Amino acid sequence: MITFDRLRDAVLGAGSGLVSVYRRTGADVPFGDPLPSHGAEMEGWFWRVTDPASGRVVVALCGVNRHPAGDWATVAVALHPGDIVRSAVLDDARADRAHFALTAGRSAEARFEASADRLRVDLDDVHLDLRFSGSFEWPKAFGGGGIFSAVPFLNQYWQPYRLGGTASGGVTFGGSGSGGDQWSLDGAGVYGERNWGAGFPDRWWWGQAHDFDGADVSVAFSGGVLRLGPIARPVCGVVMRLGERVIRITPPSPVHSEVTPGRWAVRARSWRHQIDLEGDGTGIEPHVLPVPLPAERRNVHTDFEHLAGQLRCVVRERGQVVFDGTSELAGLEVGSLPGRD
Numbered sequence: 001m002i003t004f005d006r007l008r009d010a011v012l013g014a015g016s017g018l019v020s021v022y023r024r025t026g027a028d029v030p031f032g033d034p035l036p037s038h039g040a041e042m043e044g045w046f047w048r049v050t051d052p053a054s055g056r057v058v059v060a061l062c063g064v065n066r067h068p069a070g071d072w073a074t075v076a077v078a079l080h081p082g083d084i085v086r087s088a089v090l091d092d093a094r095a096d097r098a099h100f101a102l103t104a105g106r107s108a109e110a111r112f113e114a115s116a117d118r119l120r121v122d123l124d125d126v127h128l129d130l131r132f133s134g135s136f137e138w139p140k141a142f143g144g145g146g147i148f149s150a151v152p153f154l155n156q157y158w159q160p161y162r163l164g165g166t167a168s169g170g171v172t173f174g175g176s177g178s179g180g181d182q183w184s185l186d187g188a189g190v191y192g193e194r195n196w197g198a199g200f201p202d203r204w205w206w207g208q209a210h211d212f213d214g215a216d217v218s219v220a221f222s223g224g225v226l227r228l229g230p231i232a233r234p235v236c237g238v239v240m241r242l243g244e245r246v247i248r249i250t251p252p253s254p255v256h257s258e259v260t261p262g263r264w265a266v267r268a269r270s271w272r273h274q275i276d277l278e279g280d281g282t283g284i285e286p287h288v289l290p291v292p293l294p295a296e297r298r299n300v301h302t303d304f305e306h307l308a309g310q311l312r313c314v315v316r317e318r319g320q321v322v323f324d325g326t327s328e329l330a331g332l333e334v335g336s337l338p339g340r341d
Contacts (some may be wrong), residue, residue: 001060014189020097025152026197030141034149034159035116037095037102041066041294044195045102047119049130049167050329051188055081057307057329058171058185059287060121060128062102062112063157065294066097071095073104074292074299075112077126077171079183080307084173086123087290089299125180125320126173132190136164136218139246144193144222144239146250154197155227162317163193163218163241191218199294199337201225203234205259206333207266207279209311212325216243219313221266221277223257236273242323247273264311271287274316279332281306291335303335 019029037043042064044191050056056079063074073093078085090105090112105111113120116135121128143149143159167188174180189210194233204224210217236257237250249255250270258265264279274290290299311330315323 004295004341011061015251020299022152023097026154026157027150027152028143028157031149034128034143034157035096035100037064037198038157039066039097040196040198042195042197042199042292043095045057045114046193046195047130048191048208048331049185049188050211051185052329053185055308055329056183056188057226057331058128058183058188059289059305059307059331060119062104062114062287063292064093064102064104065292065297067294067297069235073112074111074290075104075121075123076290077123077128077193078119078289078305078307079126079171079173080287080289083285083287084287085124085287087299087301088123089297101302128169128171130167130169130185132162132165132167132192134165135190135243138163139237140248144220144248144250145237147252148226148235148250151228153228156201156224157194157196158222158237159194160191160208160220160239162190163220163246164216164237165190177215191220193220195222200291201227201337202232202332203336205236205257205264206305207264207277207309207311207330209313209327209328209330211329212313215323215325217241217313217323219275219277219323220309221257221264221268223259223266236268238266238277239311240275247275247315249273249275259334264334272317274314274319276312278312278315279309279312279330281309281332284309286333291337293337300338301339303333305331305333307331319339 076087201224262282286304309332
């Protein structure tokens with residue numbers, strides 16, 4: 001009997017050198033591991049940790065950017081409640097191509113370290129130290145972009161790799177001793193994703209939630225202007241874990257999205273499933289996160305993310321509603337590159 005593990009090992013073992021060359025185009029082979037670096041111009045990792053009991057949200061990101069003068073990193077941490085965002089450009093950035101390991105910066109005031117089960121960040125007065133457990137392994141041959149995950153030379157690739165699990169540890173901020181604050185994040189829910197390519201698209205929109213009144217659910221959507229040579233078109237995809245199942249709806253299946261100020265609407269359809277998402281960030285000031293310009297060795301602040309918005313998710317299977325829930329701790333984002341909004 002051919003199992004998933006045996007099929008994956010057969011694919012990946014068919015010439016690791018060829019697989020490495022293929023990954024440098026941005027694409028992944030079926031059943032490949034998208035977490036290590038592809039060697040692309042921009043390699044991004046993102047974590048979202050939420051505690052529904054306290055209403056706290058912590059977001060962390062690291063982008064390793066290639067440059068002839070030396071690889072550099074875009075790093076940031078954002079906290080809710082509050083308008084706290086700490087971001088930096090760090091030198092000494094390294095992302096391993098064989099396994100998931102990245103580092104940036106070397107000083108106690110500015111450094112970033114991450115692996116599959118650990119995240120440590122020090123940025124000015126914010127210090128984050130988390131361990132992760134109970135991850136949900138990606139079960140499909142192709143990544144978050146569906147068949148487009150295997151198409152070389154796209155400007156952007158996307159992979160939600162951690163669709164569940166819990167965190168332990170916490171974050172301190174605002175100074176040391178009695179002048180600072182400390183949050184425990186023991187038992188908080190975790191989401192993690194990857195993106196990589198030539199840089200961010202001209203425009204993008206995104207959302208994610210996993211706090212649906214105790215339901216074992218995690219959902220994410222990602223949209224943007226996808227380019228392949230002279231061809232450019234807006235696309236959007238949805239990935240959802242519903243218990244032990246992962247539902248992915250991406251082009252060529254129809255996925256329609258509409259983003260207006262403070263509102264996100266996504267309609268995704270496949271032959272079996274329908275997923276309708278309604279996001280609301282009105283009345284909430286977004287956190288402003290950095291976006292790398294890899295060739296210019298600098299960040300711009302044109303990414304606007306609501307850390308605790310509202311997201312309603314309705315899932316139908318063959319026309320019957322199998323899930324209908326609303327999260328009050330959803331991440332909702334919109335952004336654009338300078339001069340291209």
